[in-house]
Amino acid sequence: MRGAGGRAPGPMPRWKSAGVAVVGFVAVLYLLELIDSIMGGRLDSLGIEPRTIDGLWGIVFAPLLHFGWPHLFANTLPLLVLGYVLALSGVGRAAAVTAIVWVIGGAGVWLFGGAGTEVAGASVIVFGWLVYLLARGVFTRHWADIVVGVLILVAYGSLLWGVLPSSPHVSWLGHLFGAVGGFAAAWLLGRDPSGDGRAAQGKIGE
Template sequence: MPRWKSAGVAAGGFVAVLYIVELLDTIMGGRLDSLGIEPRTVDGLWGIVFAPLLHFGWQHLLANTLPLLVLGYVLALSGVGRAAAATAIVWVIGGAGVWLFGASGTEVAGASVIVFGWLVYLLARGAFTRHWADIVVGVLILVAYGSLLWGVLPSSPHVSWLGHLSGAVGGFVAAWLLGRDPRGAAPAGQGKIRA
């Protein structure tokens, strides 16, 4: 399958799963929402696993849909395996950040942790890979979605800015981990010294 097609299947498939989960949650009267992250509680640890799949209603899911499709597609163009690895890093770091530092007595759910992680990953990736295509993609993403970065600042009590910030940190860590040369070799042109 061509890479552009597998990227579309990956991004569309992920969003389809979110819609299926929200449909099940609606049928069950919102009972799945209790699987969100509850900061610093033992039961809330399960939220790290489930929270990005859950949304507090259809409007919440719809707000995340377009960025998930666009950013997920662009991310998966670099390979579905690499996209899955970046997503896993964002998922764990983003969820752990909310669990550790979130307000007590709250419950956090939603894929915006993933949205912000993917956004920052795509913005930062070029700095670590030093590939011109990654840098160009980062600039284009900044122009198209850069205004989303305001979401890492406190705004509404019903929006988890901490989830956005934690996802963004996860995206930066993913860009750093996945953008480095696994052999530790210096980028092209470095390491050669002429006397």
């Protein structure tokens, strides 16, 4: 297909593809929360239940689910900002970082989370993206990555307190292992610059 003037349309600019990817991801979270609301919260059962066989599915689904709209609203702005900054380095690389954070964060919660709890929420991703953006400059040794890391530290560094225990309804372990996943992603991917590669009793929000 050719555009006006007989010229084939070029690839989407990176700033635009980054925005589309991040907004699309957040839109999926809102759609799932709407479906969950209509179903009376039944999707919440797909969260991580530590050290149970059924709870293993939560590693896959938990970051997509939230315990009510306020829980999702709290994660939305960090997801949009950090996700966009991350995706500016390439949607493929952002997907690779997210996959590493997703698996390490979820597995950590499943192994070490409190018995009899359910954990869900996208903040495991938020903390993974945050730490990745902070740490990648250490491994890439690229000045732009270092500058971005410093700016992110100034803007969102206070979030790092979330890796410490606070409210019993907040999964600090999800934050901690999400952060571990982000550091692992920075270490694994930073060495290859060409790679593009609602809170209730018994329920814990990330």
